[in-house]
Amino acid sequence: MKNIIVKANAGALTNFEVLDLLNSRGASKDTTRVIASETVSRSEYKVYDYLMETAASTQTRESVTKFSDKCKDFKLAKAEILNIINLRPSSDVELTPILEKPDEREIDIEGILALVQELLPPLPTVEAQKENEQEETENDEQS
Amino acid sequence: MFCLSEMEDTVRVPPDLLKLPLEVAIKKVLQKLLLNKVLSIGLCVTIYDIKSAEGGFVLPGDGPATYKVRFRIVVFRPFVGEVIAARFKESDSNGLRLTLGFFEDIYVPAPLIPRPNRCEPDPYNRSQMRWVWIFEEQEYIIDHSCQINFRVENISYPPVPTEQAEDAKPFAPMVITGTIDDDGLGPVSWWEGCSERNNEDDDT
Numbered sequence: 001m002k003n004i005i006v007k008a009n010a011g012a013l014t015n016f017e018v019l020d021l022l023n024s025r026g027a028s029k030d031t032t033r034v035i036a037s038e039t040v041s042r043s044e045y046k047v048y049d050y051l052m053e054t055a056a057s058t059q060t061r062e063s064v065t066k067f068s069d070k071c072k073d074f075k076l077a078k079a080e081i082l083n084i085i086n087l088r089p090s091s092d093v094e095l096t097p098i099l100e101k102p103d104e105r106e107i108d109i110e111g112i113l114a115l116v117q118e119l120l121p122p123l124p125t126v127e128a129q130k131e132n133e134q135e136e137t138e139n140d141e142q143s
Numbered sequence: 144m145f146c147l148s149e150m151e152d153t154v155r156v157p158p159d160l161l162k163l164p165l166e167v168a169i170k171k172v173l174q175k176l177l178l179n180k181v182l183s184i185g186l187c188v189t190i191y192d193i194k195s196a197e198g199g200f201v202l203p204g205d206g207p208a209t210y211k212v213r214f215r216i217v218v219f220r221p222f223v224g225e226v227i228a229a230r231f232k233e234s235d236s237n238g239l240r241l242t243l244g245f246f247e248d249i250y251v252p253a254p255l256i257p258r259p260n261r262c263e264p265d266p267y268n269r270s271q272m273r274w275v276w277i278f279e280e281q282e283y284i285i286d287h288s289c290q291i292n293f294r295v296e297n298i299s300y301p302p303v304p305t306e307q308a309e310d311a312k313p314f315a316p317m318v319i320t321g322t323i324d325d326d327g328l329g330p331v332s333w334w335e336g337c338s339e340r341n342n343e344d345d346d347t
Contacts, residue, residue: 007149008184010215018145018217021189043179046245047188047219054228079222086144087226087292089327093334097294097327098226 012078015056015086016064022048055088058121067119074112075105088120089113144221147191148184150214154196155207166193169212177216179245181316183300185220186246219246221295221319226328229321231287236262236272241291241321248315251293255322256285257329276329289332293321 025039027048033040040048051057064085071081080098089095092109096102102109160168170190177187194213201208221227229241229249238256241249253262257276265273276283285291297320304314323329 003182004151005148005182005184006151006213010147010149013145013147013217015145018188021191021217041174041178043245044189050244079225083225087228091334093327094292095327097292097325100224 012082014064014082015051015054016059016061018047019051019056020061022051053124055086055120055123057124059085060121063119063121067115070115070119071112074108074115076107076112084112084116085120088116088123090116090123144225144227145188145217145219146185147215148218149194150216152212152214154210154212155205156210157207161208165196165199165210169193169196169210169214173212173214173216181300182218185218186317188217188219188245191215191217221298223295223297225295226292227295227321228290228292231285231291234265234272234274234285239274239285239291239323241293246317246319248317249293249319249321251321251323255296255320255324257324276333283330283333285330289330291323291330292328293323294325294328296320296322 022040022044025044027040027045033045067085068081071084076084077100080100083098084095087094087098089098090113092113095109095113099105099107154169154172156165156168156172160171163171170193173190178189180187192215194215196210196212198210199208227243229243232240232242232247234240236253238250238252240247241251243249253274256274257278259277261275261277262272263275265271274285276285299318299320300316301314301318303316307314327334
């Protein structure tokens with residue numbers, strides 16, 4: 001194949017958007033992953049599994065869009081906004097590694113954290129993850 | 144860590160797929176060729192959409208129909224400076240190896256692990272070494288007990304080796320070098336409850 005790359009970067013995607021895409025292909029619906037394997041491959045499922053353990057799994061299109069819009073007031077770079085959406089930091093120490101040279105920029109850290117708390121749903125809880133793991137092991141025993 | 148890339152290529156659709164709707168058939172061929180492969184622009188995760196397909200000519204002596212296709216794919220290509228949540232995979236005297244499940248070639252070399260630290264044989268796993276961070280006389284072990292946040296320092300695409308020793312590690316076409324040497328990076332358990340301590344400091 002003589003791949004011609006027309007546009008290497010045709011737009012950044014949040015983890016949420018990629019998870020939403022995989023869900024629209026049926027990744028979430030089939031727990032045995034046999035029927036949906038027509039539309040979702042094993043490697044795509046690995047991405048799905050990773051994303052389900054991150055903030056993306058509890059986010060909605062509305063919350064992510066609203067958050068991006070409001071972030072414009074905080075003078076953040078696009079990449080930083082994307083990173084905040086993906087990681088959903090809930091404390092100062094979680095937010096600072098995402099920002100570039102925060103000391104030189106007078107960034108309203110408290111304001112950003114308050115916005116995250118207000119607009120982005122909390123991370124998936126550990127109990128929910130454990131339930132998922134139990135479901136998977138049951139399925140493995142059946143097959 | 145994901146972005147869209149637009150590409151154009153000549154796609155040959157084999158005769159047995161021609162009974163399907165054209166878009167589905169082309170997607171199947173592209174998936175087989177690109178899914179989970181590392182391109183110069185990153186790891187191809189999924190086909191996003193087909194923008195256009197022209198042609199459909201059958202070349203003499205050739206069964207498949209040939210189309211010129213313009214399409215978009217989702218690639219995994221983090222940016223330098225991005226903070227990513229990962230899991231511990233293994234560690235040795237050179238440093239740590241982290242994984243995302245779908246991508247496992249993330250390395251945190253020894254110089255990017257916070258100091259002071261020490262590297263010792265892992266008591267639970269004789270073939271491995273484990274890293275321990277020493278801070279204010281407390282010891283913090285780096286292992287698989289929780290999520291590890293790292294920041295991307297560099298992404299490299301090593302050239303395919305022409306020869307490899309038999310016991311060499313499998314070739315990794317895309318390697319991410321990360322750091323955990325900064326506030327908020329490393330195992331998340333290191334920083335839980337930290338903001339409360341900071342508030343106390345401010346009061347004094």
